[in-house]
Amino acid sequence: MTGQGSYVYPSPSAARPHAPTSVGGQSITYDAAGNTLTGLGRSFVWDGENRPSSITKAGVTVAFTYGPDGERLTKQKSVSDAGCTGSRTDVTLTLGADLERDTKWTCSSGSWVSTSTWTKYVQSDVKRVGNGSGAAAHFLHRDHLSSVRQVTDATGALAQSQTFTPYGTRAQSTGHEEAKGYIGERHDPETGLIYLHARYYDPAIGRFVSPDSWDPLKEGVGTNRYAYADNDPINKSDPNGHFINFLISGVMSGGMELASKLYSGNPVNWSLVASEAAIGVATGGVGPIFNAAKIGIGAARTAVAVKTTVTLIEEAGEAGLRSGVKSAVEKEAAESLTTVGAKIAPGVSSEATNAAKLAAGEAKDAIPRGEFSIIDWSGYPQGLAKPEGPFRLLTGSEYASARSAANNANRAIREAQGLVGKPLNIHELNPVKFGGSPIDMANKVVLDRGFHRGVVTPWWSQLARDLAR
Structure with a gap:
């Protein structure tokens, strides 16, 4: 309910049956494309792409x-x-x-x-x-x-x-x-x-x-x-x-992060939360090394809402020991890790074992240095194929070179397929930033530009920022 009063709609056979003609007694008018022209105290001017070029309200034009x-x-x-x-x-x-x-x-x-x-x-x-x-x-x-x-x-x-x-x-x-x-x-x-x-x-x-x-x-x-x-x-x-x-189960991404912050009163370093919580949930939070609450997640309240990307980056083990859980890890790592195999529930992916090794500074025994897997695709665009890992975050000249190769390939594809000037983008399913091939056609898909920029790219960009924390 919006609290705006009654909504009046045209007949079901009208060209725009879902466009209200009035709300709360205030009439609304539309142009031939279905864009609002006047109504609810506003008037609109639209451009050729059906975007407002100006909106006037209370005598003020923006x-x-x-x-x-x-x-x-x-x-x-x-x-x-x-x-x-x-x-x-x-x-x-x-x-x-x-x-x-x-x-x-x-x-x-x-x-x-x-x-x-x-x-x-x-x-x-x-x-x-x-x-x-x-x-x-x-x-x-x-x-x-x-x-x-x-x-x-x-x-x-x-x-x-x-x-x-x-x-x-x-x-x-x-x-x-x-x-x-x-x-x-x-x-x-x-x-x-x-x-x-x-x-x-x-x-x-x-x-x-x-x-x-x-x-x-x-x-x-x-x-x-x-x-x-x-x-x-x-x-x-x-x-x-x-x-x-x-939104599945009402707890994902931003909401989960907020819940954990409000509960603990601390900022959350997700590269630490991921490694701790992957084990903490699987084991019921046995011992400080397995207790996600120690690093700001509040496991007792959010055990089913764990941030789920386990990051395995260079110096991850050392970084873990420099974190706020340093004393707990040092105190109990030796005795806890001797029984980690029994404490991890059957069916838990290998990332949990890797996370335990990283928590103890044993990155050399985890998956290849610098690589990681994605174990939760929360918020990933529905209908878009998920790339297979492992992934590796490219930086510096290595990324610049790969990105340049991808841009050149995409430019050639756009010209060959007649996509120049159309609101379409070429997307690498496994983004170049994450180690995906810049030239393999099997790694490329053509997407609506708005969908690509508004949904797909923000998802991967947020993941990159989380990994950099």
């Missing part, structure tokens, strides 16, 4: 530009002040998913003064706000949908908190509002909408303002072209405007 990949590049709003002549334009520049510059103008003593602030999302849960050496770190705490519920500063003090209605309207908020709120995506306070990449979403009515262009028969899409998250916002999300993410 304009948007988009990059060659289709992602939003700038948000612009004209500002004026009686104390200064003319007007200026506030501009929010977004570069990819992780970098943003916000330039605002103020009138001071008859003169216009601009201030630009950079925000860098170092990884999904950490951002730095400010310029140069003055930038300050902030930490984002999320729920099971990846909605940002709390923001703390470098000292751990609460800087901002917010709650959301099921469909994403901010219900309560304290402190400076985090730009990335509901399901971790950007809110536009000027319009009341949320930018979900392929489309804009109105959380007040739980509907997109334009229809989904994807095939309704695709898994995770659906026949209601305006519905958000299959009308099940408690268990599902739609972070790219096309594809519904299904």
Whole structure:
């Protein structure tokens, strides 16, 4: 329920049977493509790609530009002040998913003064706000949908908190509002909408303002072209405007991480959690070396919600002994490891044994140095083939060389297959960054650009960031 009153729809035989013609007594109009023109206090102007080029609300017009990949590049709003002549334009520049510059103008003593602030999302849960050496770190705490519920500063003090209605309207908020709120995506306070990449979403009515262009028969899409998250916002999300993410058992990725942080009060180093928890769950948490709670997961509360990627990276064993579980490992590693075989439940994958060896600094007996396996594919795009491991994270010149080879191969494929100029990307199923072949055709697949950028790439990017922690 959105609390907006009654929804009126056209007849089932209409061209757009799922597009409400009014909500709460306020009429909504559409263009021939099904894009909202007016309604609920807003008016829209659309470009040839069915993206809003401007939205006006309460007399304020916000304009948007988009990059060659289709992602939003700038948000612009004209500002004026009686104390200064003319007007200026506030501009929010977004570069990819992780970098943003916000330039605002103020009138001071008859003169216009601009201030630009950079925000860098170092990884999904950490951002730095400010310029140069003055930038300050902030930490984002999320729920099971990846909605940002709390923001703390470098000292751990609460800087901002917010709650959301099921469909994403901010219900309560304290402190400076985090730009990335509901399901971790950007809110536009000027319009009341949320930018979900392929489309804009109105959380007040739980509907997109334009229809989904994807095939309704695709898994995770659906026949209601305006519905958000299959009308099940408690268990599902739609972070790219096309594809519904299904949340299994209510505990995955961001929500699980938040639960563990809130329970323990500590930041989570997932490279440690993975190795400890893989054994801790299998054995019921016997002994400190097997107790995930020792490293911030709170095993008694979250035994079924363990972060599941076991990372086997160079110096992993040594890093483990430098961690917060150092004393516990040193104290009981010898006696615990003598019985580790009996304590691991039958059927547990070999990663658990490797994790135990790494915890004791015995990386030489684990799988080949620098390689790792993925044992949980939570959040991985449905319908996309999963590559087989082992994987190895490439860096430096090795990665640059492989990436260059992949780009050259993909360019030739696009030209040969007539894909140039089309909103399609070539994706390596086992990404080059993770050791996948840059030229093997069996490792390549053509994907919708929005799906690739909004769903597939973020999944692998997050994994790379987790491994780097």
